[in-house]
Amino acid sequence: MSRAALLVLADGRFPAGGHAHSGGAEAAVKAGRITGAASLETFCRGRLHTAGLVAASLAAAAVLGADPAELDAAADARTPSPALRVAARKLGRQLTRAARATWPSDELDALARRFPKGAHQPVVLGLVARAAALEPVDAAHCAAYESVSGPASATVRLLSLDPFDATGVLARLAPDVDRVADQAVEAARRAIDEGVDALPAGSAPLLEIGAEAHAAWAVRLFAS
Amino acid sequence: MGAGAARRLDGVSMGGVRATARIRATADGRGGTSLPVLEGDGPLALRRTRGSGHEARVMLVGAMSGPLGGDRFRIECGVGDGARLRVGSAAATIALPGQVKGEARYDVRLDVADGGELRWLPEQLICAGGSDLRVVTRVEAGAGARLVLREEQVLGRVGEEPGRLGSRLTVRVAGRTVLDQELGCGPGAPGGWDGPAVLGGYRAVGQLVVVRPEFAKEPVPARVLGETAVLAPLAGPAVLVSAVAEDALRLRRVLDEALAGLDA
Numbered sequence: 001m002s003r004a005a006l007l008v009l010a011d012g013r014f015p016a017g018g019h020a021h022s023g024g025a026e027a028a029v030k031a032g033r034i035t036g037a038a039s040l041e042t043f044c045r046g047r048l049h050t051a052g053l054v055a056a057s058l059a060a061a062a063v064l065g066a067d068p069a070e071l072d073a074a075a076d077a078r079t080p081s082p083a084l085r086v087a088a089r090k091l092g093r094q095l096t097r098a099a100r101a102t103w104p105s106d107e108l109d110a111l112a113r114r115f116p117k118g119a120h121q122p123v124v125l126g127l128v129a130r131a132a133a134l135e136p137v138d139a140a141h142c143a144a145y146e147s148v149s150g151p152a153s154a155t156v157r158l159l160s161l162d163p164f165d166a167t168g169v170l171a172r173l174a175p176d177v178d179r180v181a182d183q184a185v186e187a188a189r190r191a192i193d194e195g196v197d198a199l200p201a202g203s204a205p206l207l208e209i210g211a212e213a214h215a216a217w218a219v220r221l222f223a224s
Numbered sequence: 225m226g227a228g229a230a231r232r233l234d235g236v237s238m239g240g241v242r243a244t245a246r247i248r249a250t251a252d253g254r255g256g257t258s259l260p261v262l263e264g265d266g267p268l269a270l271r272r273t274r275g276s277g278h279e280a281r282v283m284l285v286g287a288m289s290g291p292l293g294g295d296r297f298r299i300e301c302g303v304g305d306g307a308r309l310r311v312g313s314a315a316a317t318i319a320l321p322g323q324v325k326g327e328a329r330y331d332v333r334l335d336v337a338d339g340g341e342l343r344w345l346p347e348q349l350i351c352a353g354g355s356d357l358r359v360v361t362r363v364e365a366g367a368g369a370r371l372v373l374r375e376e377q378v379l380g381r382v383g384e385e386p387g388r389l390g391s392r393l394t395v396r397v398a399g400r401t402v403l404d405q406e407l408g409c410g411p412g413a414p415g416g417w418d419g420p421a422v423l424g425g426y427r428a429v430g431q432l433v434v435v436r437p438e439f440a441k442e443p444v445p446a447r448v449l450g451e452t453a454v455l456a457p458l459a460g461p462a463v464l465v466s467a468v469a470e471d472a473l474r475l476r477r478v479l480d481e482a483l484a485g486l487d488a
Contacts, residue, residue: 028421033424042416042418042419044416046421048415048416074404076402076459077458077459078404080456080458080466081446082446083446197404200406201406203407205423205468206423206424206452209452209453212446212447212448212456215446216448
């Protein structure tokens, strides 16, 4: 594997559209549930261990060669909010487009043909990692980190939070991100033997509820 | 010796109580529903109550406390083609710490055949302080099956820190998983469970799943039901109402209103 390939993929400037999404932070800020660095940290920790673990497991399973269509269906079942399913597919489509130019692969071409409206982003992320010759744990780290870095940088804009404080939150979450990535790889290996039902299914009720309310707003800064 | 006697005589044994209850509902051929299998077991007692129209009704009656640490409860319920069954419970289930170390486990397995209808509407599950319970609910519904399933979890009794709860709900329709959700909360649960992404300090959390074949042709649009509840169409002929609330009463009100809205 190339460690630099991981840095390219995990770079927030990778042109896959992630910056337009707040990972539920915009709805949580509006509801008064995120008010500063401390509540941002608890928010991120909760998202990491639910949606983040699910995304990391899907990505790791895709690297291990699980059927992308089965993983995509598993992602649907783990995403009851239709607004979040739409957002995940939109992000998946944008990532597919960027990655086909960056790490061309037959698998990504096949995925684009099979899911013209986009597959769930973590599934695409796994296939991109595969195309870049990365390991399952790399894809899991990417997905787990994205699950907290998105809300953290969005909150800087939403609350005018000091960027140093937001980055401090991410640094304090690093040990949890490592643990979640390891759990995700373990679960992904189990899913290869036992099927996708073995993947984690952590849910975050307030994220799901907030996402639908957010999607109905007339004016918003972020797409989700 | 039944499971109840086992707890009294053997309360400090390492095993905990094991109990499995079974219900089987079938069409009786005259437009009604019969219950060829209705087997309670120890703490899981079952009573047939007066039904309405074609629907048979069963009440789960707790014959003793629990589940306590180390207990293994299981309910299996099958509804055949043309049968209609409603299952409720006489009171809330209270998970309590036991003398036996380790988690208690409560498995619910529901099978609804094509052409069958199940309304699974138990009272709340209350996770008392110090309890440690894992609940696994699996539903297999046929392509033309109808289902209403309600799950409500209350974290701790009034003014009490909650126990540990791990809850997984999987619903499959025609062999395809339309919902797979896991909730972990209480002491020792993954970090952030009580924070602004997950439960945000709310102490009651509920899910209402409704499966109807007609949703395949006429999907229900997503609807926000106040600040802390939403009705969401799933990727399949089913909807999920997901809600959090300050207490069990408020939670029930939201879920009842959502169900009434779907029936209207």
